[in-house]
Amino acid sequence: MRPAWAAIDLAALQHNLKVIRKLAGGKRILAILKANAYGHGLQRIAQALSDIDAIGVARVDEALQLRNAGITRPIVLLEGFFDASQIPILTASNIQPVIHNLRQMKELSQVENLGDPLKIWLKVDTGMHRLGLEPxxxxxxxxxxxxxxxxHDHPVIISHFACADEPEHPQNKKQIQVYADVLAQLPPSATSFANSAALLAQIVPQYDWVRPGLALYGVSPFAGQVGGDHDLKPVMNxxxxxxxxxxxxxxxxxxxGGQWTATEDTHIGIVAIGYGDGYPRHAPxxxxxxxxxxxxxxxxRVAMDMVTVNLGQKLSVKLGDTxxxxGAGLAVEKVAEAVGTIPYELLCNVARRVQLDYCER
Known part of the structure; x- marks a missing residue:
């Protein structure tokens, strides 16, 4: 018997990458590994994805963790630098920031003796109204x-969909048009727009870079669907x-709180996982x-270290069963639906105390 662990299926990860490559049609892949690779373990997932073109993370510490682990592939800092003091760190570690506001541009222009110039990704707000310059x-x-x-050289022009998980949403076409209008004003540049949902739904030309996140881990971004609907396999169990x-x-x-009361004689099983492990406390x-x-x-109620399941009157489960x-037998999308959240949250909230066991079968 053991407390909570996550079996990480690296063969499933490679399978999902093949599916994504086929959908991307030869375009370059920026694999999104932010939030500890969606709970799957940043360093090991980066090592397993040895043949992707670049890695995307949100924070400087994530990028530096990868560099300290010997990862040499290009790393894109999706939120860019937070203040000017981080800029020398980026150039020293060959990290490519996303510029999404004029303050960042001003701070970058004022840095002296930077050494090697930075590769820049320039973000345009096409309708998400979160990060990005105005068109x-x-x-x-x-x-x-x-x-x-x-x-260094010309920036990559990047944007982000607000409603790609709803392929028929009219906002998608509006954003595609805004993006096209912006590109028409600029010199020829590398481009990136398609996230997992846009790629799976094929709602946008892939441009030069695609940015799969959730799909890499075998999970569907669409309500009412699971990864298997797109030939994806869950990586986390x-x-x-x-x-x-x-x-x-x-x-x-x-x-x-005595929240649940048996209506008939039954058996209950105590499972060694709880909200201290990242399992949602509000799971009903x-x-x-x-x-x-x-x-x-x-x-x-979900406790810090335990949850309880109703095993029924006829017992077919024994002590020590798993x-x-x-995971592979119970889609995280189904659990998220029951809990009233999204699979992103469940995966990213897995606690650091949960041991990650990697399998390359």
Whole structure:
């Protein structure tokens, strides 16, 4: 028996990369590994993706962790630098920042004795209204960047969809048109727009770079679908052992607050995982848990280190059996739906104390 662990299937990761390559049609791949590779382990996932073109992370510390682990492939800093003091770190470690506001441009232009110039990705806001320059700022910003001695070559023009997980949403066509209008004003440049959802739905020309995140890990970004609908395989299999089994009589309550009460005699199993491991505390009674190929309902409140499942009157589970909270047998998309969240949150919230076991079968 053991507490929560995640079996990380690197063969599934490679399978998903092949699917993505086929959809990308030869375009370059920026693999998104932010948030500890969506909970899968930043360093090991980066090492496993040895033949992708570049890696995308959100924070400087993530990029430096990869460099310290010996990862030499290009790294793109998706949120860019937060202040000017980070710029020398980026050039020393060959990290490519995304420029998304005029303040960053000013700070970059004021850095002296930078050494090697930086490769820049320039972000345009095509309708997400989160990060990115306004479309009418792009030509001036582009020209300023290419004239700076701190900048290497021409920037990559990048944008992000607001509604790609809804392929028929009219916002997608609006953003594609804004992006095309911006590109028409600029000299020929490398481009990047398609995330996992846009790539899977084929709603946009792939341009030069595609940016798969969730799809790499075998998960669908679309409501009501699972990764298998797109020939993707789940990479994370979150598991924990059954550490206690007991019989409960009708009328007896279980767990904090006595939130769940048995309506008939039954057996319950205690699984060694809880919100301290990143399992969602708000998971309601009825959330599916897979044990020996059978779905059982979670009951009562999720505790810090344990959850309880109703094993029924006829017991077919034994002490030490393994419960799968999500994975190859129970899609994380289904669990997210039951919990009322999205699979991104479940994967990214897996706690550091959960051991990651890597398998290359």
């Amino acid at each position: 009418d700022q792009m030509l001036s910003a582009y020209q300023q960047l290419v004239d700076l001695p701190q900048v 979150l598991r924990a052992s059954i550490i206690s089994i007991r019989k409960i009589k009708a009328g007896e309550s279980v767990g904090y 009674t009825g959330t599916p848990v897979l044990i020996n190929g059978v779905i059982y309902p979670l009951i009562g 419960a799968e909270l999500w």
